[in-house]
Amino acid sequence: MGLAIDASCDLPQDFLLEHDISVMPIAVRVNDSVFKDDRNPAEIDRFLRLKLGSRSHSAETEPCSVEDVQKLFLEKLVLEKDCVFCLTITATRSPIYDHVVKASFGVLKxxxxxxxRAGLTGPFLMRxxxxxxLFAGTAPCVVEAARLMKANETPAAIRERLAYIAENSYGYMLPRDLYYLRARAKKKGDRSVGLFSAVLGSTLDIKPLLRGYRGETSPVGKVRGWEHGCETLFSYAADRVRAGLLVPVMCAAYGGDLAELPKLPGYDKLQQACQEHNVTLMQAPMSITGMVNVGEGAVxxxxxxxxxxxxx
Structure with missing residues (x-):
């Protein structure tokens, strides 16, 4: 069995390599630069080095097409695996899920x-x-899928368990630049961050805490100051670790140099809570797609x- 994710799913590169996870790429065009967002650390570094994260709200993103997904499967995955689970960002925020579903019809046909032709027998399953x-909020499903596959669970059992984990997965984000977030949202026709809120927030240094949960993305709190926001978010995460998680992993993603993540206020307390409760704390760079959509520096x-x- 194998796993495939889309590039916006924030997970560490070493985890993807360890579990042989395929990445369905997203094309990103920023001015005259084109990036293939496939979670390649070198491309993420190039994006940051060119300082495009602060002025890329006019960028165009092209989610993996039906044809691209079919090509990945028919030229590679059906020859390497007997069953592949494809896990995507929430369908309410991206067409990727719909594209992969449509691609599956052609793959299975x-x-x-x-x-x-390759001398392989037996059926191929694609789920x-x-x-x-979205973003780091997709990590629990992927981690749990990898664990269940390693334990040789059946596809039916894996599907049932992942549906439950997806229903109870939380993704929280603290954006750094509200002006950027509003400009990007306006371009995509998303009015969830209004001009008045952006101006007020920037003037008073008030940041929203956004949550992705059960397909909905909405603000669930406000904090004053970037550093206080980081401390609040990590403190909340530590509390959830102590309360108990359904999958023993906490994933933290950062839209910038990953070496800066452990230095953020409150991160040390989250690390301590994870160590005390045998929870794996993953650190992942935010995808290029994520930084284009929410701005560089988001946590x-x-x-x-x-x-x-x-x-x-």
Missing amino acids: NYRQVRE VMDTRS CIGFAAEEHDVEF
Whole structure:
């Protein structure tokens, strides 16, 4: 069995390599520069080095097409695996899920002749799942899928478990630049960050805490000051670790130099809580797609837990 994710799913490169996870790429065009967002650390570094994260709200992103997904599967994955789970960003924020579902029809129709030419017998299964979250919030589903596959669980059991984890996955984000976020949202026709809120927030240094949960993305709190916001977010994450997680992993993503993440206020307390409760704390660079959409410097955390009240 194998795993495939789209490039916006924030996970560390070493984890992707360890579990042989395929990445469905997203094309990003910023002015005269073109990036292939496939979570390649070199491309992410090039994006940051050119300082495009602060002026890329006019960028165009092209989610992996139906044809690209079919090509990945029919030229590679159907020859390497017997069953592949595709986990994508929430369908409410991106067309990627729909593209992969449409691609699956062509893959399942044509895989047999491809495998027969290679001397492979037996059926090929392709399962497409919506993580119901975004960015670091997709991590719990992917981590749990990798664990279940290693334990040789059946595809049916994996699908049932992942549906439950997706329903209880949380992705929280603290954006750094509200003006940028509003400009990007306006370009995409998303009015969730109004001009008045952006101006007021920037004037008073008030930052919103945004949550992706069960397909919905909305502000769930406000904090004054970037450093205070980081401390509030990481403190909340530490509390969730102590309360118990459905998957023993907390993923933190940062839209910048990853070496800066552990230096942010409150991160040390999150590290300590994870160590005390045997929870793996993952650090991942935010995808180029993520930085284009929410701005450079954003902080994101993702975990899976039972439904609970949010208090900020």
